[in-house]
């Protein structure tokens with residue numbers, strides 16, 4: 001059981017994150033302008049986590065030569081250019097749910113960055129782990145899973161950016177009818193539709209949207225769609241992102257509750273039990 005996010009973040013920051021959910025999108029081309037020191041300071045404050053759900057994960061800020069972390073594949077597709085800073089996300093891979101923790105913590109950092117006017121992009125590919133490891137000091141048994149560039153979006157989208165967004169259908173999401181089961185909509189508590197919408201618009205690797213929701217009288221169960229749900233599955237990371245979006249939007253709608261975790265090894269990620 002966990003306490004509500006407002007306990008750790010305060011109402012004002014939660015409101016800013018809730019707005020950032022709608023404003024956020026992935027940006028791969030940046031201006032060379034450095035990130036404001038004050039914004040970096042705010043991000044730094046979140047790197048060690050902002051609630052017990054972040055415990056198995058951590059962010060590492062990279063400012064020196066951050067752009068050199070990013071590598072390209074298929075020509076310009078997916079390549080991050082000119083990022084003045086980055087955050088690398090790492091987790092303790094000996095523990096179950098470290099991937100969910102990385103998603104949850106990392107998305108908090110990404111929503112904070114968005115609320116500060118910064119652009120971001122979750123990346124599990126197209127970066128050099130060796131170059132990250134040369135810049136950060138990881139505890140033994142931890143590994144770097146993902147990075148995000150941080151900076152200001154370049155004016156004018158490149159053809160590569162447009163092609164990638166079209167390929168991944170990044171501007172769309174699966175309909176609610178495909179990802180939600182359980183109680184019919186008229187029996188949902190007030191604000192739940194908005195919370196599920198917030199989770200639905202979460203970013204995911206390859207825009208695969210591997211989350212499924214079952215709405216019951218006492219709460220909402222989040223599961224992985226199918227297939228690979230090992231502890232190392234990137235689907236778990238994407239579900240951690242959706243958990244944060246859901247919880248932030250629940251707080252904004254006045255739905256009180258907390259996450260409960262099942263025993264490891266089944267496709268259920270967590271259940272949000274109403275208080």
Ligand SMILES: Cc1cc2nc3c(=O)[nH]c(=O)nc-3n(C[C@H](O)[C@H](O)[C@H](O)COP(=O)(O)O)c2cc1C
Pocket residue numbers: 024025026027028078079121122123124125126146164168169170171202203204205206207234237238241
């Ligand atoms: C865990 C994760 C890994 C991702 N990895 C990459 C990546 O390696 N390269 C890339 O260009 N985009 C990557 N993305 C960005 C997704 O393609 C993007 O979030 C998705 O298409 C939805 O678009 P949006 O973020 O603009 O809403 C990743 C996103 C997530 C959440």
